[in-house]
Amino acid sequence: MVRMEGYMSVGRFALASDSVLIGRELAEDLGLKVGDKLRVSTGARAQVLTVTGLFDMGGREVNRRRIFIGLRMAQALLDLPGQVSAIDLSVADLFAANAVADPLRRQTGLWVESWMQTNAGLLNALSNQDVSNKLIRGFVVAIVALGISSVLVVTVVQKQREIGILRAMGAGRARIMRIFLFQGALMGVLGSALGVLLAYGLLALFSHFYKTPEGGAMYQAELDPALALAASVLACAVGVLSALMPARRAARMDPVEAIRA
């Protein structure tokens, strides 16, 4: 299902009984422009129609192979009075297509197929991609947590003497713990801020360099600010959790041993 109004490059998506809308490439191949006549033949019947609009659906082949004519004209040309060969329906919930298709099939006795059945391979690939995506994200979170934790463990060892001095000067265990938890959170926040900037930069770079043959952006990728915020919050939480172990270690440090270190 396509909202054709958005793809019209010349004219509107409106069909009179003798009008035809054709793709930009087909118009170029045939040397047609709006107002010209085009003879449309189905083998059994033929009719001369007026080109009233040109569309560009973003793909050269689609623009060459597809035309739009009025329903009654199509029924006449295909010799299917009062009939249609197919009805496309769009559903509100993309992945509920089967649940809509099954009762329709039972109730009408027609051949009803959801996009999920037609594109089972694609659906499978999408599902696999989703699993891999989650796995990769899970591993990234684990690696980030290990990274922050190991950096902080090293910091605790390096700062042993300073920790001892702070303890001697009146810093309690809870305060020492808070210092390292804060450092973990800070690493998470700074890391995610850097990551979000990098993501925006890379997206801009990709859409600049990777273009369709027509010069449009190949990927319509956008970074949702809510996703960026969620990633930052997650990174901050991972930072604090990763810092727990080193922070406890620092807080439990014996000040005398720490100062001697």
Add this chain to the structure above:
Amino acid sequence: MIAQTPILQLSAVCKRYGLGTAVETEVLHDISLRLEPAEFVALRGPSGSGKSTLLNIVGLLEPPTSGGLVLEGQRIDELDDARLTELRGRTIGFVFQYHHLLPAFTALENVLLPLMLAQGVLLPQDETLGRQLLASVGLDQALAKRPGELSGGMQQRVALARALARKPRLILADEPTGNLDSASAEEVFALLRRFNKEHGSACLIVTHDASLADRCARTTDLVDGRLAPAQARAISRR
């Protein structure tokens, strides 16, 4: 005459390391010590006699194995770690042999550190106090310098100013001049003595420098973890 409450009282303090192991060692035996407010006492003894361990116990940095410790009228065995930390910060100022300043902080920030830790924030008057303390140790030109940019004597003077930031009633100094040339050592000792007189802070100075110990009001000798009888003397005017 009413007896003064001592700032510090140790009763039969023992310290053993490696408890329950084959290498259990008793480093302090039956130490009893009393320190009056504003007293200036040297704790003298050879290396390995337990001076630093005793100072750590008095400084609430490690607990005694047995015996009692009362600091400012407060029995420390009744306190949890948080209250010990609070009492330590409020009552005691430390001067270590190696200044132990935080290298990333300036001299002024190091001096303000105990106040920052106690209050959580710095108040406008704190900076004035920090500047005054550094001026009183002759470092008013070095406020913004980091420890790495200062000489050993200057570092130790910053450490002295830091020890005084919370106007402690007890200053514990572990070999405060042990790492300094004689001129710097003399300066640091004179400053300790001055603060003792001006602020009324009691000082317990660990040293094995006999000439320095001789100039304290009282000298206590620690030999093999035992205290020798105290010697009191008139304070030298030098």
